[in-house]
Amino acid sequence: MDIKELTTPAFLVDLDVLEKNIEDMTDLCSRNNKKLWPMIKTHKSTQIALMQQTAGAEGFLVGTLDEAEKLVQEGFLNIMLAYPVAGEENVARAVNLAKKARVILSLDGIDAARVLNDAAKCHGQTLEYLIIIDSGLHRFGVLPEEAVELASNLSVLEYLKLVGIGTHPGHVYGSSSPEEVRKVAGEERQAMKRAKKNLEVAGYKVDIVATGSTPTATYVAEDENITVLRPGNFVFYDNIQMALGVVPESRCALTVLGTIVSHPREDTFIMDVGSKCLGLDKGAHGISMVKGYGMIKGHPELLITDLSEEVGKIKLLGKTKIKVGDKVRVIPNHACSAANMTDYLIGHRNGRIEKTIYIDMRGGSFRKPPGQ
Template sequence: MNIRDLATPSFLLDLDVFEANLRDMAAMCGRAGVELWPMVKTHKSTVIARWQKEAGAAGFLTGTLDEAEQLAAAGFADLTLAYPVAGRANIDRIIALARRARITVSLDGIAAARALAAALAGAGLEIDYLIIIDSGLHRFGVPPHQAAELAAALSGYKKLRLRGVATHPGQVYGAGDREGVAAAAAAEVAALAQAREVLLSHGFAVDTVAAGSTPTAAAAAASGVVTALRPGNYVFYDNTQVALGVVPPARCALAVLATVLSRPRPDTLIIDAGSKCLGLDKGAHGSSLLAGFGLVAGHPELTVAGLSEEVGRVAITGETGLDVGDKLAVIPNHACAAANLTGWLIGHRQGNTECAIPIDMRGNSRLPATF
């Protein structure tokens, strides 16, 4: 079937572009001698994770326990949790995960570590951890110069083994130009280098220095500091990456196919894809570079100017050949958020459908075991 014959809205994955994205990132990591640990929150699909593994991924970074559990159930053995975990129910899930996979947790304070260490002691298990370093996003993490202080405080918990440090330079998504991207990459590398040196100078071993964001991936890989690269968005890319100058639109593999439902005014089209497909997103941490709510592929005269839940308003500048009944493809501003809004991606090559790819790691997609 041709994608133009699909019912809409449909989430499309251009397999040729997608596979090239996988190969390129893996090859870059190979040349730099760093391990590739993709962040799976971008796609939330065990099928895509398997393709990443086949392309050279050493392990996976997860944003949720749901993702980690699904990957472990699918046989993936090396997993890192990106964020601290708190609360007895969630800690119990880590214990269960640690019994069937090599789990590394991420910590930035004592309280979460104390509760986890107590649970590990009760279960007779040990687990590796990374110290989260704040490299400018000011979300999780400790300043680089405090890495050894935290490591010393955590050294009393014998069931926790320090593996290294990690950071996410999410502030890059607020950059206004390529210079801003370069500045975020420099801050990422500098913070990790300082944290590593502080730890080493205090006698702590640092086996892993992990970094991750798609815009800064090339600089991080080439830094000589990073040992594990953890980008996520690169599998799809999106309008934010285009706006930042990371890739051209032709490298964006994910798009939402929509049909024009109405042309109520000469300068307006209404399509059957709204915020429940594209998201009301202006980038992961906000970007002034984005003019609308997605990029209409091949139609520079169109701007996705507004979204209701199930329909979108597309503004026309000048002339367009599109009218009611025609279909268009919208590259989301934020592919990670958009992919979370569907249960399936339709894989195609040159417009011919080839497969359906389940998005099977979305949060709360399964009932807890107690029900």
């Protein structure tokens, strides 16, 4: 069956491109003697996780405990949590996971750490953790100069074991040029170098130096201080990555298939793809280079200017052959958000449908609701 025969909207993934993206990131890490722990939130699919593991990924970074639990349930046994865990219920979940797999936590303060330590003590379980370093995003983490003080404060918690440091340079998504991306990568490298040196001088062993963002991965891979890369978006890429100069259109694996349903004015078309497929994302950290709400493949003359929940408004910027009834493929601005809006992706090669890839880690979709 050809993808053009599908009802719309439909979420598509080009399998050739997906496999190429996974292969290239794995090769980048291999050439530079780095371990690859991809961020799972981009695809939330155990099928794609298996593809990554088979290609050479050692473990996975997760954004939620749901993702961690599903991975462990399916036999993936090397997990990092991207941010601190708090709350009695979630702490219990984290400790339980650590009994079944290697789970590396992330901490940036003493409060959450104390709760984790108490829970670990009750179960006789030692928990490994990374100190989160703020390399410029100013969200989680401590500055490189503050890492030793935090390590000292945490060292009194006998059921927690420091194994390294981690960061996410998410502010790279606010860059206005490829040159600025390189600048952020330099700051990322320097922050981790300083934090590692400070900790080692103070007598702490730093086995893991983990960082990751898709735009900066190429620039930090060669850094001798970095041991683990944790990018996520690279499996799909998207319109934001194109705007940052990371990849061309041909490397974007995820698209949403839609149909042109109306031509109400000479310069306006309407498609049956709206915000419930594409989201309203123009970059979570302020990117100014993205225009519109996604890019229509092969049609630079079409700009998606507005989205309602179920439909999208397209402005005509030049001559086009598009007409009502035609199908279009939209590259989302943010593939991570878009993929989270569907239960499955339709995998194809050269437009021929090959298989279904299930998004089986999103929103607790594999767990029973409370009370059931």
